[in-house]
Amino acid sequence: MPVSTVNSPEIEQKVNRLSAAAGRKTVEPDTAVPGSVGPGQLLPDELLTIAGLNLDLSPAQRATLSREEIASITQAGIRFEAVLEAGFAAQIATAADLTDPRITFILHEIGEETRHQRLFQRLLTQLKPQAKSPVSFRLVRLGYRAVIEATIGQKAFFYVLVLAGEEIPDLFQKLASEHPETDPFIKDVNRYHRMEEARHLSFARAALPEIWETATVVDRALVRYVAPALIGFMFNSMVHPGVYEVIGLPGFSTWRAASRSSSRQQQRFASTRPILRVLCDAGALPAHAVPAGWRRLCGVLRDGEPADPVSS
DSSP, X not given: OOOOOSOHHHHHHHHHHHHHHHHHOOOOHHHHSOOOOOSSOOSOGGXXXXXXXXXXXXXXXXXXXXXXXXXXXXXXXHHHHHHHHHHHHHHHHTOSXXXXXXXXXXXXXXXXXXXHXXXXXXXXXXXXXXXXXXXXXXXXXXXXXXHHHHHHHOHHHHHHHHHHHHHHHHHHHHHHHHOTTSOHHHHHHHHHHHHHHHHHHHHHHHXXXXXXXXXXXXXXXXXXXXXXHHHHHHHHHTSOTHHHHTTTSOHHHHHHHHHHSHHHHHHHHHHHHHHHHHHHHTTSSOTTSOOHHHHHHHTBOTTSOBSSGGGO
16 A cells, blocks of 8 residues: 555644634625626626627627626536535545544535525526526436535545536636626625635645545546546536526527637636646646646646736
């Protein structure tokens, strides 16, 4: 058996600090984030997925699109956080030591995620989205079940998806909360969510190296070859094709064009490169020979350097 290169006591100390920070102040969204969305356009043009496509849209169409895009992202957030909760709950149920500091933080995280979901649910109620995904919900439900089954059994794969589920929305929330033209309530929601998700990111980054050391062959293969495709799909599906149909645009063709646009690709690179760095630092991926799927996802060369340094 190889000698462990991970300092578990050091990780436990960090996790204890994160739990202490989470326990010092419970932020209830119903009181901390009051109010509601305003009328009209909620996001600036440059933060819409169609940025750079030169579409001739009226102000009313842009306003509707902004609301439908936020609703789609919010729905995806509620569902993905449910996947994380399922994975974490399975860890608690199968833990040999229920006093482990990691379990303590996981309990904090589940509580925080459910508060986020209630805030997102309130936001959805206000937005009243009209868009319907053209993909059968039965197929969507089957996909979520498959991911839950895979993440419950493969811990390293699960933690990589945790990182993706935190890093991808974090970039959008940063951009939205800092832009002067974003709706004030949307800014408040994003600031609140980012505040607590920072601890979740720290936990996943700290836990991954020791998890990787005991990962199975199947688990490691999922991280190296399946995770980048799934994360890319997660990124592109946060705004589903149906949102474009609401304003009279063709759903799938507009969705494909938006996914391939320079601005969306740069957002994908910026939100996924931190995941790649964590994996390389943990020894999960060779920094000098990044697998092709991760190179495509993150826009990097074989040695992990940005393929386009100017826009990285």
